Amino acid sequence: MEQDRSSQSRPPHVLVFPFPLQGHINSMIKLAELLAIAGFKLTFLNSHHNHERLVKYPGFQFKTITDGLPLDHPRSGNWFLDMLEDTMELKMKESLREVIVNILDFAKELGIPIIIFRTSSPRSFWVSYSIPDIIQAGELPINGSEDMDRLITTVPGMETYLRCRDLPTFCRKLDIEDSIMKLVVKQTRKSLQADALILNTAEELDGPILSQIRTKCPRVYAVGPLHAQLNTRLNAKHGEQPNRSVIYVSFGSITSTSREQLVELWYGLLNSKTKFLLVVRPNSVIGKDGEGEDVVMELMEKSKDRGYIVNWAPQEAGLEPPRPRAVVAGVPMICWPYFADQHVNSRVVSEVWKIGLDMKDVCDRKIVEKMVNDVMVDRKEEFAKSAYEMAKVTNQCVNVGGSSYSNLDCLVEDIRIMSLKKLTK
Numbered sequence: 001m002e003q004d005r006s007s008q009s010r011p012p013h014v015l016v017f018p019f020p021l022q023g024h025i026n027s028m029i030k031l032a033e034l035l036a037i038a039g040f041k042l043t044f045l046n047s048h049h050n051h052e053r054l055v056k057y058p059g060f061q062f063k064t065i066t067d068g069l070p071l072d073h074p075r076s077g078n079w080f081l082d083m084l085e086d087t088m089e090l091k092m093k094e095s096l097r098e099v100i101v102n103i104l105d106f107a108k109e110l111g112i113p114i115i116i117f118r119t120s121s122p123r124s125f126w127v128s129y130s131i132p133d134i135i136q137a138g139e140l141p142i143n144g145s146e147d148m149d150r151l152i153t154t155v156p157g158m159e160t161y162l163r164c165r166d167l168p169t170f171c172r173k174l175d176i177e178d179s180i181m182k183l184v185v186k187q188t189r190k191s192l193q194a195d196a197l198i199l200n201t202a203e204e205l206d207g208p209i210l211s212q213i214r215t216k217c218p219r220v221y222a223v224g225p226l227h228a229q230l231n232t233r234l235n236a237k238h239g240e241q242p243n244r245s246v247i248y249v250s251f252g253s254i255t256s257t258s259r260e261q262l263v264e265l266w267y268g269l270l271n272s273k274t275k276f277l278l279v280v281r282p283n284s285v286i287g288k289d290g291e292g293e294d295v296v297m298e299l300m301e302k303s304k305d306r307g308y309i310v311n312w313a314p315q316e317a318g319l320e321p322p323r324p325r326a327v328v329a330g331v332p333m334i335c336w337p338y339f340a341d342q343h344v345n346s347r348v349v350s351e352v353w354k355i356g357l358d359m360k361d362v363c364d365r366k367i368v369e370k371m372v373n374d375v376m377v378d379r380k381e382e383f384a385k386s387a388y389e390m391a392k393v394t395n396q397c398v399n400v401g402g403s404s405y406s407n408l409d410c411l412v413e414d415i416r417i418m419s420l421k422k423l424t425k
Contacts, residue, residue, distance in 0.1 A: 011040050012040050012415050013040070013042075014032075014035055014040050014042055014043070015045045015112075016031070016032045016045065017045040018045075018119075019119075020047040021253070022253035022254065023252070024119045025046065027119040027238065028044075031198070033230055034223075034229060035395040035415075036368050038412045040415070042060045043063055044061070045061070045063045047064065063265075113418040114194045115196045115197070115415070116191045118191060118198070119200055120340065120341035121200075121201065121206070121345050121348070122201050122206045122213060122365065123348055124168070124340070124341030124344040125188060125199070126148070126213055127162070128188040129185075129192075130154065131171065131181065133155075133187050134154050134155065135176050135383060137153075137154040139154055139164075141173070142167075142172055148164050148165040148361070149163050150163060150164050151163055152164060152166075156212050156253055158209070165361060166347040168339075168343055170184065186267065192213075192216045195418065196414065197217050197219065198214070199213075200225060200226050200400075201324075202225070202393075202394060202397035202403055203397070203403040204393050204394070204397055204403060210222055219414075221407045222403065222407055223404050223407050223411060224324060228328045228398045229404055232398045232405065234370040240295070244423065246312075247272075247274050247275070247307075248276075249277065249279065251281065254341075255284065255287065256285070258287070259285055264364055264365045266278070266309075268365040268367070268368020268369045269372065270307070271369045272368070272372035272373050272376070274376050274377075277307060277313065278307060278308070278309045279309075279310055279312065280296050281312070298340060326355075327355070330388045330392075331387060332356045332375050332386075334356055334357050334372065335356060335359060336363065337360055343360065346358040346359075357374060359371055
């Protein structure tokens with residue numbers, strides 16, 4: 001009896017294991033903080049490389065695992081594709097097994113409940129799940145540039161606005177047996193075999209697609225935007241309208257750009273006559289013999305009267321990652337997608353939510369200038385109103401009684417139940 005009481009009073013122990021990209025880690029940290037607030041014991045499993053970059057969180061235990069790449073690997077551009085090779089998967093699998101065996105009393109059985117947190121958008125997740133259906137319907141492969149604006153009609157819930165151009169970039173290959181495409185599909189479909197699925201969105205933002213996903217995995221928790229949810233639980237302020245007099249431009253944590261693209265983007269910003277803050281990470285501009293870094297210094301000198309180019313800006317203040325933070329803050333967006341879920345997201349921002357513009361597959365100074373002027377001047381009131389309304393709805397979701405707030409409470413309770421069932425077996 002005493003042993004039973006002890007088991008029931010023991011807090012659930014959650015192992016958090018993010019994919020080793022900064023955006024995934026940031027979202028996972030927010031989720032882990034929320035679970036820690038609920039009284040759970042947390043072990044955060046990270047790659048050796050990223051472990052050194054993390055702030056230590058009270059109540060967290062940190063463990064490390066190899067990401068399969070040498071520590072001196074630059075990890076920029078499409079480096080993560082190297083990591084997706086089978087040999088890398090095997091290295092990670094063996095390390096994970098070792099960690100689990102060491103930290104959990106019942107690891108030999110390995111009957112641990114698994115909840116998948118997909119940090120990409122629900123619509124991108126649903127598109128990746130639907131790729132076999134798209135191929136079977138003959139809508140892939142894409143037949144040249146003239147085919148890019150053809151509608152994709154075999155992704156339920158997205159038939160009216162999803163084009164070939166909006167699919168993930170690996171869908172542009174002529175080979176439908178492409179190894180990366182097959183791996184993404186495999187991992188996406190395998191996700192739905194977990195005990196539950198967590199998504200960083202709200203019912204009000206992605207309800208129609210959440211309904212589609214629930215036909216494949218009934219237990220789906222829409223608990224986002226996580227950073228706003230965390231602010232609510234900590235009684236912090238969020239959702240305040242920022243000053244819209246400055247354009248904030250960021251390439252994210254791993255994206256690289258060419259010297260030519262940066263120059264076109266810079267001229268577009270400069271010619272728009274709008275003040276701007278452009279964040280260019282060190283070694284993120286591709287050029288010959290140091291030309292990338294040289295052009296940044298050159299543009300920085302020429303920008304003094306109109307804007308600033310910096311190599312870092314605070315993530316919270318700079319709305320990074322842009323999609324969830326910008327939605328909560330009521331900030332219109334101009335999206336220039338690079339890879340992963342960004343192509344789907346940029347289409348949703350412009351055509352579904354109507355809170356921004358999609359600058360896909362082009363980087364031309366005249367187009368940049370026009371889009372900046374549309375958002376900041378010519379159509380400013382239109383975008384400001386749409387962004388404000390969406391921010392209002394989204395902030396309600398994470399407040400007490402809101403859909404995301406309630407869904408997180410359900411998630412916490414269900415984890416407790418799963419933990420008790422495991423302990424009483």
